[in-house]
Amino acid sequence: MNVWVTGGAGFIGSNFLLRFVPERPNWYFVNIDKLGYAANPLSLEPIANAPNYRLAHIDICDFEALERLAVECPPDIIVHFAAESHVDRSILGPRAFVQTNVEGTFNLLEIARRHWMRGRSVVDGRVFHHVSTDEVFGSLGPTGRFSEESRYDPSSPYAATKAASDHLVRAYGKTYGLPFRITNSSNNYGPRQFPEKLIPLMILNLLERKPLPIYGRGLNVRDWLYVEDHVDAIGVVIEKGRNGESYNIGAHCERRNIDVVDALCQIVAKHTGASVEELLALKTFVEDRPGHDLRYAIDASKIQRELGWRPKESFESGLEKTVRWYIENRRWVDAVRSGAYLEWIEANYGRRKRLS
Ligand code: NAD
Numbered sequence: 607m608n609v610w611v612t613g614g615a616g617f618i619g620s621n622f623l624l625r626f627v628p629e630r631p632n633w634y635f636v637n638i639d640k641l642g643y644a645a646n647p648l649s650l651e652p653i654a655n656a657p658n659y660r661l662a663h664i665d666i667c668d669f670e671a672l673e674r675l676a677v678e679c680p681p682d683i684i685v686h687f688a689a690e691s692h693v694d695r696s697i698l699g700p701r702a703f704v705q706t707n708v709e710g711t712f713n714l715l716e717i718a719r720r721h722w723m724r725g726r727s728v729v730d731g732r733v734f735h736h737v738s739t740d741e742v743f744g745s746l747g748p749t750g751r752f753s754e755e756s757r758y759d760p761s762s763p764y765a766a767t768k769a770a771s772d773h774l775v776r777a778y779g780k781t782y783g784l785p786f787r788i789t790n791s792s793n794n795y796g797p798r799q800f801p802e803k804l805i806p807l808m809i810l811n812l813l814e815r816k817p818l819p820i821y822g823r824g825l826n827v828r829d830w831l832y833v834e835d836h837v838d839a840i841g842v843v844i845e846k847g848r849n850g851e852s853y854n855i856g857a858h859c860e861r862r863n864i865d866v867v868d869a870l871c872q873i874v875a876k877h878t879g880a881s882v883e884e885l886l887a888l889k890t891f892v893e894d895r896p897g898h899d900l901r902y903a904i905d906a907s908k909i910q911r912e913l914g915w916r917p918k919e920s921f922e923s924g925l926e927k928t929v930r931w932y933i934e935n936r937r938w939v940d941a942v943r944s945g946a947y948l949e950w951i952e953a954n955y956g957r958r959k960r961l962s
């Protein structure tokens with residue numbers, strides 16, 4: 607069984623491969639990744655020489671390269687993680703998001719359609735698993751949760767391109783009978799996340815006593831999911847999910863950004879001996895993100911009821927593990943904080959007005 611995993615050198619994809627390459631020796635995993643800014647090959651060191659794994663250094667926007675790979679190593683399952691994934695980058699430069707998230711997904715769907723169809727039906731056992739986000743549903747007010755039936759209403763260019771890719775996947779299901787599953791998960795955190803996202807950015811800034819840039823008043827709410835729980839849920843959907851269905855994944859863990867940052871100050875203080883007051887004083891309220899969604903919250907009852915999946919990690923223990931991981935993995939951190947990273951920090955934060 608050949609399993610194509612796109613974006614396997616990124617945050618969630620690498621955690622997926624680290625879990626399943628050793629666990630599924632009879633599956634042959636091909637990691638299709640262009641090794642962009644968010645990829646870190648160090649993440650994959652433990653499996654780099656595994657007999658059932660290889661890296662294919664390919665951009666999913668390059669259809670011919672995908673086609674050559676499909677002839678050489680035809681996929682039975684495609685688990686599609688590859689994406690431009692950061693909302694702030696999508697605001698400053700949306701084009702790359704349309705290219706990778708929409709056109710790249712389209713290319714993979716075309717590969718699946720060409721290689722999986724026999725006449726009008728599809729060869730048994732094939733699955734296109736599309737990894738998506740709750741951001742396709744837009745913003746919630748103070749109450750309510752997203753279900754699988756929630757209306758699509760994306761706010762950022764990132765969310766709009768992910769919504770477009772979800773629609774394309776469903777359209778291939780309806781039109782060509784392509785067997786697909788979609789998972790829409792809430793915000794992930796944990797080891798190996800590129801330090802542009804809230805939690806790793808704050809951890810690294812805390813370790814270096816740099817200001818902690820909080821957008822607006824820090825009152826936006828995100829529903830946090832530990833990455834290993836997410837990866838576990840994807841494994842369960844691949845194994846037991848139904849074709850043509852989507853599943854929301856979340857851990858019922860809503861927190862205001864300000865509370866997340868406060869919690870990180872406490873944990874980093876405990877591990878470094880710094881005073882909590884000194885770290886809390888680094889909090890800096892800055893100009894808000896345009897179109898900033900107020901609140902996300904996932905109703906994960908479908909995957910719990912139908913497939914028996916449940917998250918294992920509490921937010922407190924997950925944050926603790928995450929802080930420890932960044933403290934203990936400086937080589938990984940140093941490898942991603944290149945000149946390009948510093949340019950991003952300057953582009954996104956350099957001109958942002960301080961609110962206090
Ligand atoms: P990431 O940015 O850490 O990693 C993305 C990976 O995709 C990188 O390795 C990058 O090199 C690769 N990639 C990007 N463009 C590519 C291209 N054109 N061709 C080949 N490879 C390419 O992202 P992540 O946080 O691991 O997210 C993975 C998936 O999960 C994405 O589809 C994202 O939308 C979805 N998701 C993420 C979260 C989250 O909180 N991080 C939540 C829900 C859903």
Ligand code: TYD
Binds near residue numbers: 694822827
């Ligand atoms: P982020 O990690 O970018 O994820 P997303 O935008 O996909 O939810 O941001 C999480 C929350 O943290 C979001 O409400 C924006 C906020 N945020 C800040 O306040 N400061 C920051 O520097 C970043 C990156 C995010």
